[in-house]
Every structure is written in C-alpha cells, then in structure tokens.
Amino acid sequence: MENERKSQISASRRFAIAPMMDWTDRHCRFLHRQLSSRALLYTEMIVADAAIHGDRQRLLGFGQAEHPVALQLGGSDPAKLAEAARIGEGFGYDEINLNCGCPSDRVQSGTFGACLMKTPDLVAACVAAMKRVVHVPVTVKCRIGVDEQDPEPALDMLADAVFAAGADALWVHARKAWLQGLSPRENRDVPPLDYGRVYRLKQRLPGKFIGINGGIQTLAEAAGHLRHVDGVMLGRAAYHTPAILAGADALIGVASRQVDFAALLETMAAYADAHVARGGRLSHVARHMVGLFHGQPGARRFRQILSTETTRSDARSDVLRRAFAAIDEAAQAQEAA
Structure with missing residues (x-):
C-alpha cells in the first residue's frame, strides 16, 4: 500500500x-x-x-x-x-x-x-x-x-x-x-x-x-x-x-476534461456555505475564484461581485450564484449580438 x-x-x-x-x-x-x-x-x-x-x-x-x-x-x-x-x-x-x-x-x-x-x-x-x-x-x-x-x-x-x-x-x-x-x-x-x-x-x-x-x-x-x-x-x-x-x-497521463462550470458552482457553493456555517467568511473561499473566467465575456463583472460582495459578514453562496450568472448573461448577450 x-x-x-x-x-x-x-x-x-x-x-x-x-x-x-x-x-x-x-x-x-x-x-x-x-x-x-x-x-x-x-x-x-x-x-x-x-x-x-x-x-x-x-x-x-x-x-x-x-x-x-x-x-x-x-x-x-x-x-x-x-x-x-x-x-x-x-x-x-x-x-x-x-x-x-x-x-x-x-x-x-x-x-x-x-x-x-x-x-x-x-x-x-x-x-x-x-x-x-x-x-x-x-x-x-x-x-x-x-x-x-x-x-x-x-x-x-x-x-x-x-x-x-x-x-x-x-x-x-x-x-x-x-x-x-x-x-x-x-x-x-x-x-x-x-x-x-x-x-x-x-x-x-x-x-x-x-x-x-x-x-x-x-x-x-x-x-x-x-x-x-x-x-x-x-x-x-x-x-x-x-x-x-x-x-x-x-x-x-490522465484524460483532460472540460470544466463543467455549473457543477463547479454547485460544489463551491456547498463548500462555501459549510465553511460559513463553521464561522468562516465567504471571502475566504471566493477570493481564490476571482480569476476563473479570465479573458471571457463578463469576467470583469464576475470579479467585481466576488471582490466586493463576499466581504460582508452575512454573505452566503447566493453571491457566488450571482457572479456566475453574470458570466451566463454576458455569453447570452454576445450570442444575441
């Protein structure tokens, strides 16, 4: 072993x-x-x-x-x-x-x-x-x-x-x-x-x-x-x-995979809420996620939400959901243009 x-x-x-x-x-x-x-x-x-x-x-x-x-x-x-x-x-x-x-x-x-x-x-x-x-x-x-x-x-x-x-x-x-x-x-x-x-x-x-x-x-x-x-x-x-x-x-030597951002959101949201329930802050988790969408449409708004809204003492995973939604909205707007 x-x-x-x-x-x-x-x-x-x-x-x-x-x-x-x-x-x-x-x-x-x-x-x-x-x-x-x-x-x-x-x-x-x-x-x-x-x-x-x-x-x-x-x-x-x-x-x-x-x-x-x-x-x-x-x-x-x-x-x-x-x-x-x-x-x-x-x-x-x-x-x-x-x-x-x-x-x-x-x-x-x-x-x-x-x-x-x-x-x-x-x-x-x-x-x-x-x-x-x-x-x-x-x-x-x-x-x-x-x-x-x-x-x-x-x-x-x-x-x-x-x-x-x-x-x-x-x-x-x-x-x-x-x-x-x-x-x-x-x-x-x-x-x-x-x-x-x-x-x-x-x-x-x-x-x-x-x-x-x-x-x-x-x-x-x-x-x-x-x-x-x-x-x-x-x-x-x-x-x-x-x-x-x-x-x-x-x-x-392991097969690469595409990032499933919807699944990633659910995993990180559950993880963040558990951390907050133990007395932590959402920002402790979210600060490491700021660069996730680097170079993509909506990345600036994503960073802005994570950088400003996660620092509140009452912040929960709904902030992460709003940030990820900003990426989806930007992608949809680009497709419609």
Missing part, C-alpha cells in the same frame, strides 16, 4: 501547483482539485515551530478531497523539522517538502528559506532527519543560487547533498534569489530565468527527480519543459487563471 501511494505521488509530481504564501490555503487547494484530479497540490510554507507549537488543526488541517497534497515546511533545525514532518505525516500529507527558496525578510531573520542555499550540508542534515521519522517522500524546493553565488557549482552542491541524504525529489525555481536589494515580490520577476541551468542539472543526474518552476505561464510551456526535466510546477499562472488546470491532467 505504501509503495502504491508513493508511486501515485511520483506520477502526480509530473505536474504540481507551487506553494504560495497567502494563496495556497486549503480553500484554494479545494478549488484547484475540482479542476485537476491528479495535480500535486502544495500548502503554503508552514514554519516548523508553528507546526509543533501552534494551532495544528488551523495550520495543518485539510480535506480528504485535496489528495495528493504536500506539506511545505520552513526551518533550519533538523530536530524541529523532523518533529514537524512527523506531525505532518500524522495529518495525512502525501509528501513533506523543505523550503530552500523563499527570500522574504522573515525567513532571512530565521536563517532558512533561500538562505539555506549557502549551507548545503545543513540542508542535507535536515532532509536526513526528516527521512528518519516519516515514510512519505521528503523533497526540497530551492533556487539556482543566491546573491553572488555561481549557479553552476551552487546548485550542484545542494542537489548532491540532498540526494545523498535521501531526498526523493528536487524542485528548482530557475532564478537566483537576491537576499539584499530586492523585495520578495521583485525576487519572483527581476532575477533572470535560467531554465538551461535546471536542464543541465537533470542531464547530470538522470536517475534523480528534477522538477522546474518559475515564470511558466501555459500548459504548452509546461509540456515543453517536460521534454527536459521530470516535473513542472506552475505558480501564479495557476492561481490567476485556474481554469487552465482542467488541461493539466493530460500532462500526468
């Missing part, structure tokens, strides 16, 4: 949705799972200390519909990361991922995230510690380098260290991170992309799983990368235009 589970995760890892702070919470992942049955979903980064000492149900809880889903952890203490990984496995996550790529001030002050690119031996110790206590795959997500590092030796050293420690996969965001002088937002766009560097890593390590991330906008681009590496990870493109995920399963 365990080997079968790992095999399924390995297959799903061919296409993944990146961990994104403040975005890939459980509500976002539930929506994405309605669009792709097999893409590997990732949590936001959860700091190991928070997983150990914080409100675990709030931080780590997720729905069974989200599988396959990976927990991304942040930290640099092997013992703490091992304990957090053990807790995560107990919650049912299919994979544990270590963040070695986030450049935010918060992770720099804690000497983890992208800072770990400078200490491959420490990253290896963290991976080894987690591998000792969990049975699910342990993976790493990194950059090609940080600051003045030469990406050729820097990425090789990190990759060799983590694979020697037993890592099951390495995801590489194909940009450097500049820890001084660029904001986290700028670090997602300003450093130039170097997909070739990730391709060369895969050529050097043909027997290891190497996945690529960074600046990938379409499924066609994703398919192109899969000719060179083992997996591809979409971030902002998947979030801002989630309907493209309906075609992602084909990259994993």
Whole structure:
C-alpha cells in the first residue's frame, strides 16, 4: 500500500501547483482539485515551530478531497523539522517538502528559506532527519543560487547533498534569489530565468527527480519543459487563471476534461456555505475564484461581485450564484449580438 501511494505521488509530481504564501490555503487547494484530479497540490510554507507549537488543526488541517497534497515546511533545525514532518505525516500529507527558496525578510531573520542555499550540508542534515521519522517522500524546493553565488557549482552542491541524504525529489525555481536589494515580490520577476541551468542539472543526474518552476505561464510551456526535466510546477499562472488546470491532467497521463462550470458552482457553493456555517467568511473561499473566467465575456463583472460582495459578514453562496450568472448573461448577450 505504501509503495502504491508513493508511486501515485511520483506520477502526480509530473505536474504540481507551487506553494504560495497567502494563496495556497486549503480553500484554494479545494478549488484547484475540482479542476485537476491528479495535480500535486502544495500548502503554503508552514514554519516548523508553528507546526509543533501552534494551532495544528488551523495550520495543518485539510480535506480528504485535496489528495495528493504536500506539506511545505520552513526551518533550519533538523530536530524541529523532523518533529514537524512527523506531525505532518500524522495529518495525512502525501509528501513533506523543505523550503530552500523563499527570500522574504522573515525567513532571512530565521536563517532558512533561500538562505539555506549557502549551507548545503545543513540542508542535507535536515532532509536526513526528516527521512528518519516519516515514510512519505521528503523533497526540497530551492533556487539556482543566491546573491553572488555561481549557479553552476551552487546548485550542484545542494542537489548532491540532498540526494545523498535521501531526498526523493528536487524542485528548482530557475532564478537566483537576491537576499539584499530586492523585495520578495521583485525576487519572483527581476532575477533572470535560467531554465538551461535546471536542464543541465537533470542531464547530470538522470536517475534523480528534477522538477522546474518559475515564470511558466501555459500548459504548452509546461509540456515543453517536460521534454527536459521530470516535473513542472506552475505558480501564479495557476492561481490567476485556474481554469487552465482542467488541461493539466493530460500532462500526468490522465484524460483532460472540460470544466463543467455549473457543477463547479454547485460544489463551491456547498463548500462555501459549510465553511460559513463553521464561522468562516465567504471571502475566504471566493477570493481564490476571482480569476476563473479570465479573458471571457463578463469576467470583469464576475470579479467585481466576488471582490466586493463576499466581504460582508452575512454573505452566503447566493453571491457566488450571482457572479456566475453574470458570466451566463454576458455569453447570452454576445450570442444575441
């Protein structure tokens, strides 16, 4: 059973949705799972200390519909990361991922995230510690380098260290991170992309799983990368235009499907009402749906309704129905024109 589970995760890892702070919470992942049955979903980064000492149900809880889903952890203490990984496995996550790529001030002050690119031996110790206590795959997500590092030796050293420690996969965001002088937002766009560097890593390590991330906008681009590496990870493109995920399963070897927006509405309406009944806000769910109809007639009105009306404390799923109705009305008007 365990080997079968790992095999399924390995297959799903061919296409993944990146961990994104403040975005890939459980509500976002539930929506994405309605669009792709097999893409590997990732949590936001959860700091190991928070997983150990914080409100675990709030931080780590997720729905069974989200599988396959990976927990991304942040930290640099092997013992703490091992304990957090053990807790995560107990919650049912299919994979544990270590963040070695986030450049935010918060992770720099804690000497983890992208800072770990400078200490491959420490990253290896963290991976080894987690591998000792969990049975699910342990993976790493990194950059090609940080600051003045030469990406050729820097990425090789990190990759060799983590694979020697037993890592099951390495995801590489194909940009450097500049820890001084660029904001986290700028670090997602300003450093130039170097997909070739990730391709060369895969050529050097043909027997290891190497996945690529960074600046990938379409499924066609994703398919192109899969000719060179083992997996591809979409971030902002998947979030801002989630309907493209309906075609992602084909990259994993599963038949793609057209989005049934009527069925999607019913599923998300029921999910949102259940969340509100537990004391949540409709906006917690609806904010992830804003880009569903990107580029289609009525999309502007759809976004407007979700952005303004879901913030009310008494908002319920009827707001979602009005937003979806705006799309239908725009389509009908276009046909009649």
